Amino acid sequence: MFPADELVVDARHLSRRFGSFVAVRDVSLQVRRGEIFGVLGPNGAGKSTALRMLCGVLDPTGGQAIVVGHDVARQPERVKAKIGYMTQSFSLYADLTVAENIRFYASLYGLEGATRRRRIDVVMHQSELAPRAGQLAAELSGGWKQRLALACATIHAPPLLFLDEPTAGVDPLSRREFWERIHELAAAGTTIVVTTHYMDEAERCHRLAFIFRGEVFDSGRPGDIVERAGLAIAEFEVDDVEQATALLQSLPGVEECAHYGHVLRLAVHGGPDVLAGARDHLARAGLAVRDARQARATVEDAFVAMVRRERRA
Numbered sequence: 078m079f080p081a082d083e084l085v086v087d088a089r090h091l092s093r094r095f096g097s098f099v100a101v102r103d104v105s106l107q108v109r110r111g112e113i114f115g116v117l118g119p120n121g122a123g124k125s126t127a128l129r130m131l132c133g134v135l136d137p138t139g140g141q142a143i144v145v146g147h148d149v150a151r152q153p154e155r156v157k158a159k160i161g162y163m164t165q166s167f168s169l170y171a172d173l174t175v176a177e178n179i180r181f182y183a184s185l186y187g188l189e190g191a192t193r194r195r196r197i198d199v200v201m202h203q204s205e206l207a208p209r210a211g212q213l214a215a216e217l218s219g220g221w222k223q224r225l226a227l228a229c230a231t232i233h234a235p236p237l238l239f240l241d242e243p244t245a246g247v248d249p250l251s252r253r254e255f256w257e258r259i260h261e262l263a264a265a266g267t268t269i270v271v272t273t274h275y276m277d278e279a280e281r282c283h284r285l286a287f288i289f290r291g292e293v294f295d296s297g298r299p300g301d302i303v304e305r306a307g308l309a310i311a312e313f314e315v316d317d318v319e320q321a322t323a324l325l326q327s328l329p330g331v332e333e334c335a336h337y338g339h340v341l342r343l344a345v346h347g348g349p350d351v352l353a354g355a356r357d358h359l360a361r362a363g364l365a366v367r368d369a370r371q372a373r374a375t376v377e378d379a380f381v382a383m384v385r386r387e388r389r390a
């Protein structure tokens with residue numbers, strides 16, 4: 078492991094206004110070396126704006142961030158040289174081949190001589206792109222484009238990698254492979270800050286920050302965030318799903334009652350006696366319950382509950 082106190086990102090009270098609109102407000106977050114840090118939030122929450130400030134491509138209008146040892150507002154060029162940045166749109170040159178794209182990024186980061194050759198070999202090998210070196214980027218599938226984008230973003234072996242919705246639109250297998258690669262990079266000491274809308278990906282992060290309307294609402298390890306949300310979950314298989322939903326939604330403390338095929342998933346604020354209480358409620362109304370079981374609350378449950386609570390407030 079790496080020194081636990083080695084902060085690669087140290088943002089304090091970071092803010093960004095666009096005119097009178099505050100897109101990011103008073104965001105403080107610290108990311109340690111080798112961590113995979115996830116940033117979650119609904120559309121328009123301010124995730125990309127926060128990331129762009131941490132990358133040194135957008136000036137903060139308040140607060141401070143030290144990233145890879147440099148102040149993002151005072152030394153944005155130093156920060157940019159030391160980080161990798163991959164966005165949803167991948168920033169590839171469609172009419173260049175795989176190898177040409179990688180060589181282009183190697184030049185962009187000033188790699189020369191033996192170091193350049195070695196890094197090109199390493200990323201080609203790690204991304205398994207070597208057999209496709211001569212293929213045009215435009216001809217690659219979504220998953221291979223994503224591999225190429227990651228290869229380009231890491232060509233200079235940056236100690237810190239920012240990923241802004243890196244798996245949007247790629248298939249589940251490619252997403253899994255991508256995350257395996259992310260974990261390999263982190264295990265080798267690369268720090269990763271990633272935004273995502275996929276909650277299974279959020280669960281793969283070491284720590285998370287929930288951003289809503291520009292502010293951090295909660296942050297910590299996925300398990301701790303889920304625990305703080307205080308939700309108990311039960312799943313029911315019932316014959317009359319619609320009637321069961323209506324009945325369960327009338328129970329006190331219900332956060333959500335959602336359909337998953339023939340299964341109803343109930344999330345309530347409260348203790349584990351939820352299962353027995355809800356089943357009794359259905360039984361009293363004469364509804365047949367074929368199966369009832371307690372389930373694990375997830376980051377998605379915590380996220381949805383948080384966003385709903387804030388929208389109600």
Ligand SMILES: Nc1ncnc2c1ncn2[C@@H]1O[C@H](COP(=O)(O)OP(=O)(O)OP(=O)(O)O)[C@@H](O)[C@H]1O
Pocket residue numbers: 095098100118119120121122123124125126127
């Ligand atoms: N250059 C800009 N000028 C004005 N407003 C902006 C600008 N950039 C972002 N915003 C606004 O700031 C808010 C936050 O946008 P941002 O792109 O950071 O959200 P996000 O959380 O990344 O959303 P998404 O998940 O949809 O990518 C939005 O309301 C957006 O319209």
